[in-house]
Amino acid sequence: MSAKKPVLEFRKVDKSFGHIDALNDISIKVVEGEVLCLLGDNGAGKSTLIKTLSGVYQPTRGEILMDGQPALFSSPREAQERGIATVHQFGGTYPLMSIGRNFFMGSEPTRGWGPFKYFDRKTANRVAVAEVQKMGITRITDGDRLVGGLSGGERQSLAIARAVYFGARVLILDEPTAALGVKQAAHVLRIVNEAKRRGLAVIFITHQVMHAMAVGDHFAVLIRGAIAADFRKGQKTREQIADLMAGGESIASLEASIEGYRDTHDGLPPPPAH
Numbered sequence: 001m002s003a004k005k006p007v008l009e010f011r012k013v014d015k016s017f018g019h020i021d022a023l024n025d026i027s028i029k030v031v032e033g034e035v036l037c038l039l040g041d042n043g044a045g046k047s048t049l050i051k052t053l054s055g056v057y058q059p060t061r062g063e064i065l066m067d068g069q070p071a072l073f074s075s076p077r078e079a080q081e082r083g084i085a086t087v088h089q090f091g092g093t094y095p096l097m098s099i100g101r102n103f104f105m106g107s108e109p110t111r112g113w114g115p116f117k118y119f120d121r122k123t124a125n126r127v128a129v130a131e132v133q134k135m136g137i138t139r140i141t142d143g144d145r146l147v148g149g150l151s152g153g154e155r156q157s158l159a160i161a162r163a164v165y166f167g168a169r170v171l172i173l174d175e176p177t178a179a180l181g182v183k184q185a186a187h188v189l190r191i192v193n194e195a196k197r198r199g200l201a202v203i204f205i206t207h208q209v210m211h212a213m214a215v216g217d218h219f220a221v222l223i224r225g226a227i228a229a230d231f232r233k234g235q236k237t238r239e240q241i242a243d244l245m246a247g248g249e250s251i252a253s254l255e256a257s258i259e260g261y262r263d264t265h266d267g268l269p270p271p272p273a274h
């Protein structure tokens with residue numbers, strides 16, 4: 001179907017915590033230049049799946065392959081060094097530091113040598129602003145600005161631009177749009193598309209079917225730790241996806257109240273129940 005290569009692959013992966021089976025026989029591929037949307041209700045196993053992909057947990061059974069070769073990530077750092085970047089809901093940025101500092105956190109460009117070495121603020125700012133702008137966020141023009149002053153969407157964008165710049169091959173986004181307003185979410189969705197265009201393999205976790213449909217090439221629905229459905233763009237309607245996420249039950253009966261909610265909330269669907 002597609003000549004694009006899988007970067008990461010799960011083969012029959014199980015993950016148990018004591019007697020809780022959080023993941024059960026998961027086989028899935030993450031392909032370069034594609035967005036895999038991971039859908040499912042709270043407790044379905046989405047976070048466990050990405051934590052197992054990114055070295056936080058090791059599988060109880062089964063295999064992880066990277067570029068077709070068996071891979072074992074014994075720590076998040078090891079996965080990161082292999083190009084697996086995770087961006088969390090609030091971007092993982094430091095609010096009291098500048099954009100330039102945040103961008104280069106841990107790998108700051110320096111000038112001088114030995115005791116005369118100092119953080120090269122100008123270079124850091126110039127590169128950070130240029131990279132964020134390349135991702136389509138043109139409102140960021142001053143690398144000295146504190147990250148705390150950015151909107152949630154801008155912070156996410158900064159974190160994504162940084163991952164792309166440092167050579168990430170797999171970008172994992174855990175509910176990036178959950179806490180954002182409509183415009184901010186649109187920014188993040190645009191950046192996800194940009195990361196994909198640059199050939200990254202993206203895993204996008206969301207509760208919001210419309211957000212998934214805006215970026216997803218491939219969809220996997222988790223129910224109680226197992227893949228209940230696995231399909232590609234265009235193969236299911238919004239209603240079918242929403243039903244699957246609700247555990248296979250029809251949510252047609254909820255539609256009326258959802259529509260009522262939309263009328264008073266800028267057309268947004270209700271937030272997921274917690």
Ligand SMILES: Nc1ncnc2c1ncn2[C@@H]1O[C@H](COP(=O)(O)OP(=O)(O)O)[C@@H](O)[C@H]1O
Nearest residue numbers: 017020022040041042043044045046047048049
């Ligand atoms: N560290 C852990 N120890 C024990 N149980 C866990 C742990 N992490 C997750 N679980 C359990 O595994 C299941 C899946 O959780 P999670 O992956 O967080 O779901 P999701 O991200 O889809 O909401 C839940 O039943 C949760 O309670």
Ligand SMILES: [Mg+2]
Nearest residue numbers: 043046047048
């Ligand atoms: Mg989760």
